[in-house]
Amino acid sequence: MSVSPASVTKRPHVVVVGGGFGGIATVRRLKRADVDVTLIDRHNYNTFSPLLYQVATASLNPGDITWFLRAVRAKQSNVRFLKGTVTSMDHDTKTLHLEGGLDVKYDKLVISVGVTANFFGIPGAAEYSMPLYRRSQALAVRDRMFAGLENAAINGQDSEQRIIVVGGGATGVETAGAFAEMRNNDMPTTYPELDTRRIHITLVEMMPHVLGPFHPKLRDYAKKSLEKRGVELRLETAVKEVRRDGVVVEHAGEQEFLPAGMVVWASGITAHGAVQDWAVPQGRGGRIEVDEHLRVRGLEDVFAIGDIAVNPDEPLPQLAQPALQGGKHVADVIKAQAAGKSLPKPFKYKDKGTMATIGRSSAVAEIKFMPRLTGFPAWIIWVGLHVATLLGNRNRFATLTNLAAKYLMGGSHNAIVGETPPVVALEPTVLEAQSDIRPGKKAAMKKAAKQAAAQSLPRDDR
Template sequence: MTGPVTTKRPHVVVVGGGFGGLAAVRKLKNADVDITLIDRHTYNTFQPLLYQVATASLNPGDITWFLRAVRAKQDNVRFVKGTVVAMDHDQQSVLLDGNITVRYDYLVVAVGVTANFFGIEGAAEYSMPLYRRTQALALRDRMFANLEDAAINGQNRDLRVVVVGGGATGVEMAGALAEMRNLDLPTTYPELDRDRVHITLVEMAPHVLGPFDARLRDYARKALEKREIDLRLGTAVKEVRPDGVLVESNGTEEFLEAGIVVWASGVTAHSVVGEWGLPQGRGGRIEIDDHQRVRGFRNVFAIGDIAVNPDTPLPQLAQPALQGGKYVATVIKNEVEGKPDPKPFKYRDKGTMATIGRASAIAEVKGLPKLKGFIAWAIWVAVHIASLLDNRNRFATMTNLSIKFLLWRSHSAIVGETPYVIAHEPKVLDANASRGGKKAAKKAAKKAAKKATSDERPDPR
C-alpha cells in the first residue's frame, strides 16, 4: 500500500491494538463498516504480566497476541503496521511512517501511554521502564548478566535492584524479585551471598498501592517487609545515575548503589500525540466528552489510558479501556445505522487487585468483601489468565505459572542471551567449595520457603 486508502462503506480507523482498540474492533464485527487497525507492533501485549517476563517466569509469547489473527473471526477488518506521525482532521486522514496515508470516516485513538520520568535527571537515560515486551526482555537479560558476572568475579560489593514506584507494577515487580532472591538464588547461584542481594522499593507517598483500602495497603506493606524488601516510603528520587539512585527522605539525601533501576512511577502521553491537533489535558491525555468523542470533533474518539474526561476522570486500567472501546463501537454503529447516540458512557467498576507474590495478593472486587492473602491471589491468577486474548496464551501462561507457584522444588527460569562473562583476574574454580555452596544453598532455600509459607497465615485481626 503506497497511496490513500478509500472504501465504499464508512471507514473506521483504530489507532492502537491494546485493550481498548481491540474491544472497539471486535464490537464492530457485524457493523456495516470497514475497519483498519493500525499499530507500530504486530502484536498485542498483555501488560499486567510483563513483570513475569522480566523475572523469567513467562515467555514473551505467553502474553503477546498476533494482531493479524483478528481476521480469523472478523473479515471487515485489516491490519496495517505503522507509526502515526501526523493527522489532518480537515482531510480526515492519518499519515504513517513510510509516507502512507490512511483516510477515515471515523477515527478511534487508543494508543496508550508511556513512562513518565517527571523531569528527574538521568531517569530516562539510566532507568528501565516496564511498558513494552522489549523492555521486559532487556530487564531480564540485564538481571542475569549481573548475576553471572557476580558469580564468576565474586561479590566485592552488594548487588541491588531499585524499583521506583509503589503502585501495582512496582509492588508486583519488587515482590517477584524478592521471591527469586529468597527461593531460587540459594540453589541456582550458590556462589552468591543471598544476604548481600537487595531489593529496594522507593515510593514518594507514605504507603504503597494508594488506591486501595488502608487495611489492604497495610497488609501489602507487611507482606513486602516479610520478604525482606528494603521499603523506602515517603522517599523521593532526586537523580538516577549509571550506578544507582540519589533519594531524599525527611530532608536527608542518600545514594543507593544499584546495578538496575526499574522505573514504575507514573505514565504520560507519548510526545507525538501533541502534534495530532487534538485537545490535551493533564498528563497529555486527550480530552473527551461523555460519549468518548474528542472535544471539538464529531467523528474522532479516544479511549483507554490516552483519554480523559475532565469532568469524570477514570483510572488508567484495563477495564475503562475495554468498556470504552465497546461503547465507542456502539456509538459508531448507531450513527451508521441512523440511530441516536446511546446514553452517556458510564464506567462500571469491577474492582482492582494486585499481587505481592506467591499466595499473597489484595483485591477489591465488586460484590465481595475486601480480600487479602491466598483467596485474593487465586482470584488474581484466574482473572489474569482469563483476560488473555487466546487459548494458546491462556494454556501457556497457566502452565508456566503453575510450575512456578506449585512446584516448590523447581528453580528453572526462562532466560535469554547474556554477554560473555570475563573474569576480572585469573581464577581457578574449586569443586569442594562448590559442594559446600550447594549444601548451604539447600539450607537457605529451605529456610526461605518456610518463611514464605508463614507469611500467608491469616491476620488474627
C-alpha cells in the first residue's frame, strides 16, 4: 500500500516523524503554511516526559500527561495523523517504509523521534532495571513498587528493602525525592504493617555531585534536600552490574553488592536502534548530525530536531526547549522554501534556563534574567511552568488538581494505583485485628521514620 498525498495535490507534503515536543512544535508552526502535513508516531498520544516520574510514584494518572495526537486537527486542517513505526527510509525516492507494508512519500521530512535509555553495556542493566522514558515504563515502575509493598505487608519484612535509582540528573533526583516522600509521609498511614526504617531509597551517581549541569550552589542545595528526606546518596559510585535482586557498585576501587527489590534507570540516553536503518549520518550517542538550519547533513530536504539531533559544531542540551525552538525554526525554513523566499537566519538556541524539583516546596531553578532560586519559590515556578507546558486544557486542569491534592492537602494519602498480582502468603498466616494502629501510633511511626532517615546519613553529612 502506498500513501502519497503529494500525488493528488501540488502542495508540498511535509512528513513529521515523532509527536514529541519538537514534532508538535513543527506541526503547529506550519498551521497557515501552504503545505500538507502528515504526523507519524508509533503511539497515538504525546507523552509529557518531564512528569513521568509523577506517574511512576502514583501522584498522577497516565492520562494527565498524555495527549491524543489526533486532536491536533481540532485547530489545524492541513494536518493528518498516521499511527505507524518507520522501519527504513529511501531518500533517493523520498519514501518512508513503515511496519505492515505501508509506504509514505515526502517532499520535506522532519525527524523528531527522541531517544531512549542508554545502558552503556553494563551487564544486566537492560534486563533487570526499569527506565522511565515511556508511559508504559512509568506504569511498570508504579505497579512493581505497590506489588512489593503489598507482598511485604502480608509476608513481613524479613530483610531490609531498597529501591535504587541510578543517575543523579533531574529525572533521578526527582524520582528519588518522590519515593522518599512517599515512604516518609504516606506509608506510616497506608502501610502501618511495615517498618519504614527498613525501607531505603538509594541514589547512585558516578559524579561527585547530583544535577551536574546546575550551578554548584544549586547542586549543594539538592544534595542536602535529598539527604533531609532520607535518600542515601552513593556519589562517585559506578554501577558495574545489575542483577535480578540488586546492583553491584564500585566506589574508590572497592566493589559492593546492594540488594534491591527495584532498580530505576535514569542514567544516560541514546538513539533508538532503528535510526541506523534510516540512511542518515549519526554521531555521538547515535544522534543525527545536522547543519546550522537543522538539516540532516548531506540531505537537503530532511531535518532532525530535538534530542535525536546534534550539530557537531554547536551541540545543544537534550532538553525540551531546544526541541521546541528547533521545531519552530525548521517550520520557518520549510515555509520560506514553499513560498520561494530566502531562508531565515541560522538556528540559534535561546537558553531560558533549567529547573528540577526534589519534593514538596523544594526545587532548584536557573532562569534567564533571574537570580538562582531554591526552595519554595523555585518549586512554585516549577509547578506553574510544567502545568502550563502541558498540551490541552483538560490535561492542565487534571494535573493541577492532582498535584494540589498531593502537595496542598496534607491529610490526603490517596495514591493513583493500578493492578498488582495476587499476594500469596509464604506460610500459613492468621490475620488478626491490628487494634494498636491508632492515630497516635501512626503519628509516632511517621516521626520515627523521619528520625531514622536522618540518622541513616553518614555523620559528616548531617
